[in-house]
Amino acid sequence: MIRIGHSKSRASWLTVAFLSGLLLNVPLSARADSAQLAPPAPFVTTTGQEMSTSSLKEQPTLLWLLSTWCGSCAAGLHTLSDHAAALQKAGIRIVVLRNYKNDGFPGMSIDAFVKRVLPNFVPPKNWIVGQASRMLNRRYNGRHYPDIYYLIDAQGKIRAVGSAPSVTMNKILAFARNPASH
Numbered sequence: 001m002i003r004i005g006h007s008k009s010r011a012s013w014l015t016v017a018f019l020s021g022l023l024l025n026v027p028l029s030a031r032a033d034s035a036q037l038a039p040p041a042p043f044v045t046t047t048g049q050e051m052s053t054s055s056l057k058e059q060p061t062l063l064w065l066l067s068t069w070c071g072s073c074a075a076g077l078h079t080l081s082d083h084a085a086a087l088q089k090a091g092i093r094i095v096v097l098r099n100y101k102n103d104g105f106p107g108m109s110i111d112a113f114v115k116r117v118l119p120n121f122v123p124p125k126n127w128i129v130g131q132a133s134r135m136l137n138r139r140y141n142g143r144h145y146p147d148i149y150y151l152i153d154a155q156g157k158i159r160a161v162g163s164a165p166s167v168t169m170n171k172i173l174a175f176a177r178n179p180a181s182h
Contacts, residue, residue, distance in 0.1 A: 041136035076165035090176035
């Protein structure tokens with residue numbers, strides 16, 4: 001009986017762990033429990049500037065990959081803009097990138113998406129908006145989620161992975177208050 005109880009306990013734990021990964025839309029292997037370094041990968045801003053995730057060090061960063069056909073992404077953009085002042089005051093850089101080729105689905109450019117969702121929005125200085133490269137998508141979104149973000153500390157370590165900023169804003173704000181605690 002002890003073995004059966006142990007098996008049930010283990011099965012329950014595995015079920016909870018699996019469902020937690022599904023509910024977060026994050027593969028368990030991508031969870032940031034060990035605070036791994038964010039891999040370098042290029043992207044292009046809406047102004048045409050070529051950048052790399054390796055340049056995101058020295059400032060805590062929310063790196064968010066989204067698809068412009070995604071409804072929860074529109075809600076997330078609204079939520080982030082509602083909290084833009086608090087995030088800027090906390091010193092958090094916000095990087096919003098459209099998934100490479102919109103993950104193969106039709107959809108507007110990231111510029112058009114931002115203008116449609118937030119018609120009068122002027123991104124604050126701590127925001128970078130752009131397009132993910134194929135390499136960036138492969139390294140950060142290999143499973144092609146329409147909506148996934150990474151919370152990266154000033155040392156370039158991934159502290160948390162999540163999705164749907166409109167639902168997980170408290171997690172993002174907690175990171176903003178103390179980036180090293182995640």
